Amino acid sequence: MSNGGSMLATGQRGTNSDVVLWDLASLQPRVRFQEHDKEVACVAFSHDDRLLMSASCLKDAKLYVLDTATGKIVAKHGLEPGKRITTAAWAPLAAGGRAYTFATAAGDELALWSLDPYTGLVAVSKVVLGTVRRDYTSLVFSPDAAWLYCGTSSADVVTVNVQRKSVQMTHPVCSGGVGALMLSPDGSGAAIAGGRDGTLTSFNSAAGLWRELKPFASVPGSVTSLGLTADGRAFLVATAQGGVYRLDRSSLQLATVSCAQAGPLTGVAFAPGLSDSVATSSADGSVCVWNVQDMALQCRVQEPAQAAGALCCVLTRDTIISGWGDGHIRCHARVGGGGLATPMWIIPGAHSLAHSVGVTAMRLSNTGTFLLTGGMGGELRVWDMRSREMAAHMKMHGARIVDVAVMADDAHVAAASEDRNWSLWDVGSERVRTVWRGQSMFKGMAVSPDKVSVVTVTLDRKVQLWDVRSPEPRWTKVEAHAGEIGCVAGDHRGAVFASGGADLAVRLWGWANGQEVSPPGVAHTAPITGVAVSPDDRSVVSVAVDGSICFWAVA
Template sequence: SQPTMELEHAIGFSGDLRKCLMFHPNGRDMVYAAGGCLIVADLLDPHNQVFLRGHDDFITTVDVSPSGRYIASGQRGENADVIVWDFEEKRLLYRMQSHDAGVAVVAFSHDEKLLLSVGVTPGDNRLFVWDMASGLMNAQSNAVQSNTMCAVWGGFFKDIKRRDTSNYMFATAGKKSIRIWCLDPVNGAWPVMGENFTAHSHIRDYTCLAFSHDRNHLFAGSTTGEMYRQLLVGGRLFGLMYRMRNSDMKTVKISESHRGAITAVTFPRDSSDRFATCSVDGSMVVWDLTDYHILCSGKCRDGGIPTCISYAFDCIISGWTDGKVRCFDGETGEMLWDISDVHKGGVTALQVVSYNQRFMITGGENGDIRVWDIKSREMVSHLKEHTSAITSISIFEDDAHALTGSKDRNILCWDLRHEKRVASLRQRMGGINSFALLPDQLQVVSVGQERKLSFWDLREPDPIQSIALEGEALALSISSSGNFIVTGGKSQVLQLWLFEGGNRLADGMGHSGSINSVAFSPDDKQIVSVGEDGCIFVWNVYT
């Protein structure tokens, strides 16, 4: 059978959204957004995840129907779709395509017969109600307030004698207002259309709503942390998931992740059971691949953004946009040391000499290549021929030669002992984004701004073969065997290639932002991809 890959696990969730994490009524599963992917995860088994894919941009809101039969999700972007999923069958049931710029809120009615969706402001400030029996629009209105942040259904509207009618009631809230709505579902009419709810002197930006059980009172919470009509408002902890016990309100952390785009991923040279990542939030994290928990983490709050990482023994060495190199303990996450002024304009690439691990090579924004003694933290060599930012560094097995790739379109081969260039490869158009040296130490594979996967022989100045890509690839990794290549980039699709012949074997869908970095595990059984969506995806490779 043909080699392929399959998504095994996702780490990370969109914790900056107001409604991104839902507890399923079955008492076992949670539903949450991770970039453009909706994930159903077993609270007791970290290996049991189901991925619902149908969005092509970041998911902005999620809701689960009262019985758990349906899940609804809305996204941002040009295709601002609302998708309804069948929970039991884990399949797409309906796709609603009436919103323009993005979806701010989705909410199911108490009887699961209707779904409410509200667009974002600016761009689409409309409200739609959908029939769950057909997936068709039941009603719409442009009377919704700007910057709607939340919505809640309140059962059936009551008449003046407090008796239920056949009309539905719901409330929306946002910037400085709460509105009450009444909908006649038979003809889509509005007996009450967005009537402002009087909150007296409480002029606030409201973020959450709840009706009392008797539906006589509406509770609202605001951005100030104040409670209106005794609603308890809790804070959002970005990147973290907690389970709370109702009896004593005790919390147990069930998941943790980075809190922003992830810039790089790396494995230790001889271990496939853990890997490290870094993020724009300034954090470095070491993950256990057996159960996906965090082994350790470290953070630098005032160092800019980490752009590249590499293992050296039990330490993680990282390059930063402030021009420093920082070393973290791989067991505790503690920062051990740093080197200032490594590169003016920022460190853009870094690699530790593989055999003795005594030296590291760094590349900078201005095209400089520098060699450093890790123990003394002194520079021992400075190589300057590139004219633009260094994007990749690879070291030969003899530890005496290195390859460097740059935005200046060149891949240069260096004799480190004699501090001179010995070979040069030049891409015809656009810079080099990433490359990998094959185990035979003669062949190179690269991706760049010209949107091609290029195969090189160091003895030849031009590519042996070039394959057109659907988008610009930003990251590339090659298996330890040299048989497989994996690429990822702005198309948001991970692609697995056979080196011999350059055949594309599989596409991996899941990311909803550019893929920034990819890495094969040393045993070639798994691939880890990280991206702008703040997600880490672990893929199984079947050969």
């Protein structure tokens, strides 16, 4: 974000690695810069917001300085191949009122740059490091631009004399590494270091001497960035665990602004008949319930690392039921206000076999009387929701169950497995009715409201529609996605179904003929792991390995 708070610069990775300068008042792009080829590794605003520096990655080793008003190139410079700039900072003062100074860090190297914006001349000098060898994570200049403070992954701050271009001293400030640096807003010249251990430490340099260092506050998680609120009364602290916190400067009281799930998302589910909230499960050991209208967190389930991550979930009006990597099924009561959900009950070892452990798929019956689950070892189990005892056990598949479905009559259930089979079962007799063999691993399945149609997606990028009364698929869509398909979900009217895959696209298909009914939606930056259609059929929610949740409107 710009120092004045009116602009935001973003860069991305990929073939279209543009630098986009956004107007925060209108939320519209002001400038789109398209000179980078593979990745934008770093962006930084000058102290007066007139200039923007952008640097690219290893293969496209270039540095540009742009005019933020016009988007034109002010200066450009080639970078040393094999050195990727990870962080940069501009000096707060322009020397002589003409030249700008900024610093960059690439691995264990530091460089100081001088730029004349009127001629476009750039001069670069490497900092003499001596015996100091660090990987640098963050940079900030002192208010008089005489010192450059450099946070490192070794949890210390390296102080550089800007005039001499040499290291003056180092001093430890935290543990686990320095995640962010900023100047203290009180004008004292002190700097504040945010540590990977969650601590915030203020330090100052006077005549080369350090004051006694003690953390003055801490936040849950590893600090990745620091900032100030618009009124300057509080710090804004972001963490690697997806949390953003507000720390009051006077009282040091901590408040949560927002939070997210830090690990890959594994599943997504709506409550039956309710489209106002959606649940997402994550490999980081959390299950979150989100308000669809404002994307606010309603409540959160958090389990320790021993639970081995949430692999799937279902949502009801009052509860969150989730399947975990340790083989347990856990149920929590929903609460409001973003608080932690209250544990209600647990089924230990629900899917814990000698050779495989983990609850990989689950669905609630249409009447809510039983829960169908699939396990890592290929077993299907039915659990009575009142007694929480096993009501049925079905075993035929030889590999992980990737998806399950309950048919409209609640008497039959279906399962898709990585052993290239999907099957239909009679719950009462615990016997398989029919087995269909595919040519590749199944990755997901969905049942149509017509009670007889089932759509499956496979590793070889096929989408197939089956009739449970026929041994062959009704139709097959070959190469439906550009990459491996990972998930599928159907609507509640029998009109369309959605699929997502490793090509980062969410696609809508017609049940009748398998034709794509709208252009693909691309917003994720990693393979899509789950999709769900809202009960009112007006929206699709997708989740991905990158931890992002995307909400799509269905026309």
